[in-house]
Amino acid sequence: MGTAIFMVLMVCGYWYTTRDVSSRFKLKRTFGWDVYFVVALYGCIFVLQGVLVIAIVYLLLWGFSGLMNHIPGLLSDELQLQRDFIMWSFLGIQAPVVIMLAVSVLLCLFCTSWSRSRNLDPAGRKSLYQQLTRSNGVEGLLYQCMDQGDLVFVTLRSRRVYIGMVHTLRCESGSTDNVVLIPMVSGFRDPETQKMQVEHNYASYYQKHGITPASEPISALYFRKVIMLNQIETLSLFDPATAMAFEALAEREREEEAEGGGMKSMFP
Structure with missing residues (x-):
């Protein structure tokens, strides 16, 4: 599981830094081991966003389960959807981890390919180049x-x-x-x-x-x-x-x- 998380982290970081204009400029000016840390930094951002999504889903299930359990006579057994969600497994791996990695990859693809903010118009690209080349x-x-x-x-x-x-x-x-x-x-x-x-x-x-x-x-x-x-x-x-x-x-x-x-x- 740790290997899968590390692999997705590095792949997402590399994909983003080689396709985003601003990040590509920063990566080009980085040398040696600093390159790996820059790639890992961007990968951590996407993985942490995936963790945040899992945490939100867990809180929603916990709140829904608590609400249903407080309604008298509605359920015969105590409802624990958040516990079932955490214990759910997929191909031997906990399903929340799989969902977290899938969300991280989708967010990375969205930021580099589908987000409108990435498709800069000539004026936006001109402004970005002016800002990035100022330090050189x-x-x-x-x-x-x-x-x-x-x-x-x-x-x-x-x-x-x-x-x-x-x-x-x-x-x-x-x-x-x-x-x-x-x-x-x-x-x-x-x-x-x-x-x-x-x-x-x-x-x-x-x-x-x-x-x-x-x-x-x-x-x-x-x-x-x-x-x-x-x-x-x-x-x-x-x-x-x-x-x-x-x-x-x-x-x-x-x-x-x-x-x-x-x-x-x-x-x-």
């Missing part, structure tokens, strides 16, 4: 770019660099988490100076050929890049106007340094 810097920034249409500056471990728009973001399964990027500019970082060297200007190509996200027969999605999240080294928002202002400021500082060096050489 990479996912939070990518979701912000996807939601607001901002450009993102991505540097990969291979030193490849992409500047583009986030089309979709998947951060639920762990090892296959990825971001789909519509590139505007791509290149690489110089190994010595770490400055970005532009290799492809997609934005200019889009403008020249009239390519948009909805154009036919070729759209901007044709050039999309799928990047694994575990390959991202640095990530930041990108604003073209700010980037040009910084570049102009750096160029002016270099010119001033060069002029200052020339003056010093003329007047030692």
